[in-house]
Amino acid sequence: MFNFFSLRHFLLAFVWFFSAGLMAQQSLHQLIVVSGGAYSNPDDFVELGSFNPQTGLTMPFGQIRTQAVQDALVDGNRLYVTATDSLVCYDLDTYQRIAAIALPGVRYLHVSGDLLFVGMQYPLTENFVRVLDKENLATLNVVSQVSGETATMLDFDGKVYVAVPGDWTSTVGKMAILNATDGSFIEEIDFQESGAGIHDLFAFNNKIVAVNRSAWGSSTGVISFFDPINKSVTHHTLPYNLGKGIAIHNDQLYLLVNDAVGIFDLMSLTITNPTLLPDPGSASFINYADIVFDHLGEKFYATITDYFSMGAGFIYSKDGVQTGTFDAGISAEALALEYRTTSFMNEKQAMSLTVYPNPAKGNIMLSLPDNSQFAEISLFSSFGQLLRKEDGRTAGRSLNVEGLKPGVYHVMALSTKGKSYSASFLKQ
Structure with missing residues (x-):
């Protein structure tokens, strides 16, 4: 006979188990590693893998038949990848490809609400930002007023700020400001010659920090601060060659400094440590391909490559101590972190x-x-x-x-x- 009393106690126990016995916590679920392959080999295509930080294992899950990768972006359970002339979307629960479009000149990606902003570069000569529906990749807006090739993008106060370094001949840097709700153009700020190479944007103390990547062989670099209220720009010139801006953590900006990873203190406006992570071997043409910082775990995940024969992945603490490795192919130039709110059992239970x-x-x-x-x-x-x-x-x-x-x-x-x-x- 059906025993309602037993069922009731089972349901109560089940609810207790998943409420009292389980605790919710956000943690790094996986590191997405996208490798572009050897530049000299037209048959070495873009490969995707998932590194599990708990098990230390890497699972390959996809291939894009192009020769280079530009960016990887995680939004919820979706992964967006730009690769030469393609934009591809994957489901991170099943690792299945769910959408793809041809889009020559794709570069960096940014999600704001339901919109996917796509920055563009060569071979395009106009229309350097496209706004897509992030669900189906349908084009919603083409922003024609942005004056040149774009780099990274940032959400701030209801607007999307876009770094505009222009092409390789450009001697100035600019920053475009778009409406976050529809991608419509608002204005473009000229950072002039000090802003040349503008690339990586961050928000800090109600200002936008721009890392302007140095030209090859240059012995100086510039970090710019933009005040969105009065539209003023302040530039700080440093006696270092500056590369990728990685992340801001505890008033410190991590970035590439003379081919190593250094620290720029945002309060003193000085480089306090130019070699937090070592130069991987730039004298032998081995460089960092990409670096991301896990704010929760306070770790760096970095890939190095010579772009034709080798690639490797390394894990470092925020103090610069190597704590592990992970598999990475040649030219692994796009890393992305996926965090999830997971439930786990109390250790007492x-x-x-x-x-x-x-x-x-x-x-x-x-x-x-x-x-x-x-x-x-x-x-x-x-x-x-x-x-x-x-x-x-x-x-x-x-x-x-x-x-x-x-x-x-x-x-x-x-x-x-x-x-x-x-x-x-x-x-x-």
């Missing part, structure tokens, strides 16, 4: 369950840390939906996951000693 292989395709093997016997094994989706429950005494230490769709899943196990264990795994 659950201990770690070992799952291998991870990522998995067919069967997974389960192992308890104290060699306990399994009493019950439950499989959940990434949203907490119960998919399967098995008697651990008959199922043993393996679980068949071959029929699952690609994505992240959670396993929970109850031992014969009454202890709970949990783990997550990636189904390929």
Whole structure:
């Protein structure tokens, strides 16, 4: 006979488990690594991979048949990649390609609300910003008033600010200001010669900080500050060759300084450490391909390459200590971090369950840390939906996951000693 009393207690226990027993926390879910391949090899295409910071494993999941990558951007569970003449969108739950369009001259990407802003470069000679619907990549607006090739973009106070370095012959830098709601043009600010090479934009203390990348061989660099209220620009010239601006963290701007990673103190307006991370070997033509900073974990993820024969990935603490490595192909010039708010069991209620292989395709093997016997094994989706429950005494230490769709899943196990264990795994 159906026992309502038992069902009621089960539901109460279930609610308690997922509310009191689970705690929500945002953490780095994965690092997306996009490699452009060897420049000299027309058959070496753009490759995509996902690095799991928990397991240290990298899973390849896609290819774009072009010869270089310009940018990778994560927005929710979607990944957008620009590669030479293509814009491609992937679902990060399934790692499947869901949209792609041909768009010659694509460069950097920026999302504001429901809009995807796409900056453009050579071979285009006009219309240097396009505004797309981020859901289906349909063109909503073409901004013709931006005067030259563009670099990175930034949301600030209801507007999108666009770095406009122009082409390689340009001797000045500019910054375009667009309406964030529809991409319509507002104005363009001339940073003049001190703004040449304007590239990376950041918000700090109600101002916009611009890192103006130095010309090759130059021994000086400029960082500019723009005040959106009075439209004034202040330039600070430094005795260093400046490259990519990476991130601002605790009043410090991380950026490339003389081919190493240095620190520009935003309060004293000086370079306080020009070699936080080492020069990877620029004398031998090995350079940083891309670097991102994980603000939650306070770590750098950096790729190096010579653009024709090698590529490697390194993990550093914010103090510059190397703490790990990850797989990266040749010319891995686009890195992107994906954060997720995950639920995990309180340590007093659950201990770690070992799952291998991870990522998995067919069967997974389960192992308890104290060699306990399994009493019950439950499989959940990434949203907490119960998919399967098995008697651990008959199922043993393996679980068949071959029929699952690609994505992240959670396993929970109850031992014969009454202890709970949990783990997550990636189904390929």
